Every structure is written in C-alpha cells, then in structure tokens.
Amino acid sequence: MSPLDQLITGFDKALRVVGGVSTMSRPNPGLHATDCELSDEERRHSAGLMRVNHVGEVCAQALYDSQARFAQSHGMRAQFEQAGREEEDHLAWTAxxxxxxxxxxxxxxxxxxxxxxxxxxxxxxxxxxxxxxxVVETERQVEAHLVGHLDSLPPQDAKSRAIVEQMRVDEVAHGAKAQALGAADLPLPVRVAMKAMSKVMTTAAYHI
Known part of the structure; x- marks a missing residue:
C-alpha cells in the first residue's frame, strides 16, 4: 500500500478499536459458563478488572499495528499482523x-x-x-496481571474467569513465539519503566 493508504487504513483501525467495533474469530470462552449471581460490589469489581483487560487489548492492537507498520522485514510484518488479529478476539470478549x-x-x-x-x-x-x-516483556507482564485477576475475581464469576484464563493461555503463546523468533533481552531500566507505566494504566482503567 502507498503511505496514504497505510495512513487511512491505520486511522480506520484506530477508530474501530477505540469505538469498540471488533470481531471475534473464536467463540467467547465464557459463552457456556454459568452466569451466577453477583453482589453489587462483586459486579463492580469484576467490571473494573475486565475494563483493565479491555484497555490492555486496546493497547495490544495499537502496539501490533505500529510494530507491523515499521517492521524491517516482510516476515516480521506478517507476524505482527497475525498476532494483532488473534488479540482482536480478546478485545471482543472483554467488551x-x-x-x-x-x-x-x-x-x-x-x-x-x-x-x-x-x-x-x-x-x-x-x-x-x-x-x-x-513483545516478550509485554506479554510477560500481561500474564502476571491476568494471574492476579484470576486470584481477585469473585470465585462464582465463571464467565469472566473463563475469558481471563483463555487470554492468559494466548498471551503465553504469543510471548513464547516472539522469543523463538529471536527476541532481544530488554535492558532492566526499560522493563522497570514498562512496569511503572502499566501500573498507572491499570489503576486508572479500573475506575474510568
């Protein structure tokens, strides 16, 4: 595509992601889970955690889109594009x-x-x-967040728990694939900065 076409396509994708327009290629893992009764407090807590997860998927779409656009090889560009399509399921499930x-x-x-x-x-x-x-470091931190959410979600919220568990499995696979493709280890200051930024995002997203 020409630079203009890439710009238009990228802008269209950003609008769809931010606007909540997403499709899923796999059924929602929580589809057949029993929807048990939640107290108002439990419902708010589950919603807060799922909002954090949804924000994470919004960020994943942006990350993979930008990494694909500026990748230095065609093969790597295709890899990032494929990962982005797989992550779109998570966006739809959490929404x-x-x-x-x-x-x-x-x-x-x-x-x-x-x-x-x-x-x-x-x-x-x-x-x-x-x-x-x-990607490897991002997925490692995301997995840690998801494990924490599984510990924190109300035990009877089977639908949310099923979604989060499948997301965790997928994120581990994405990180492992990136590692196998020759990922470089990021410097410690970069990893610490990523963790600090993630903390700000998750704290804010839980409430708003």
Whole structure:
C-alpha cells in the first residue's frame, strides 16, 4: 500500500478499536459458563478488572499495528499482523463481558491507544529483535496481571474467569513465539519503566 493508504487504513483501525467495533474469530470462552449471581460490589469489581483487560487489548492492537507498520522485514510484518488479529478476539470478549456486567470500556481509550502506538513505533524503530523483545516483556507482564485477576475475581464469576484464563493461555503463546523468533533481552531500566507505566494504566482503567 502507498503511505496514504497505510495512513487511512491505520486511522480506520484506530477508530474501530477505540469505538469498540471488533470481531471475534473464536467463540467467547465464557459463552457456556454459568452466569451466577453477583453482589453489587462483586459486579463492580469484576467490571473494573475486565475494563483493565479491555484497555490492555486496546493497547495490544495499537502496539501490533505500529510494530507491523515499521517492521524491517516482510516476515516480521506478517507476524505482527497475525498476532494483532488473534488479540482482536480478546478485545471482543472483554467488551462483551463488560456489557453483560452493565459497565462500559474506559473513557480514556483514545489516550491509551495513542500512547501504545507511540511505544510500538519506538520499539520497531530499534529493530526487529528489540521489537520482539518488547513483545516478550509485554506479554510477560500481561500474564502476571491476568494471574492476579484470576486470584481477585469473585470465585462464582465463571464467565469472566473463563475469558481471563483463555487470554492468559494466548498471551503465553504469543510471548513464547516472539522469543523463538529471536527476541532481544530488554535492558532492566526499560522493563522497570514498562512496569511503572502499566501500573498507572491499570489503576486508572479500573475506575474510568
């Protein structure tokens, strides 16, 4: 595609992601889970955690889109594009669960998307190995968040738990694949900075 076509396509995708327009290629893992009664407090807590997860998927779309656009090889570009399509399932699942819980996505999604796109672009400009390293570290931190959510979600919220568990499995696979493709280890200060930024995002997204 020409640079103009890429710009238009990228802008269209950003609008769809931020606007909550997403499709799923796999059924929602929570589809057949029993929807048990939740107290108002439990429902708010589940919604807060699922909103955090939805924000994470908004960021994943921005990251993979920017990394694909600025990848240095065609093969790496295809890899990032494929990962982005797989992550789109997560975006749809978490959005659906938020609706079921009577809640809504973060109002700051445009900000999260823009920030993640910039980070992905910077990582890609550093070269494919460092870009893959960014994926490995991101997925490692996401997995840790998801494990924490499984510990924190109400035990009877089977629908949310099924979604989060499948997301965890997928994120581990994405990180392992990036590692196998030759990801470079990121410097400690970069990993610490990523963790600090993630903390800010998750704290804000839980509430708004």
């Amino acid at each position: 659906q669960r938020l609706s079921e819980l009577g809640s809504q996505p973060s109002v700051l999604n445009p900000l999260w998307y823009a920030g993640a796109y910039v980070l992905g672009s910077v990582a890609a400009r550093m070269g494919d190995r460092h870009s893959l390293g960014f």
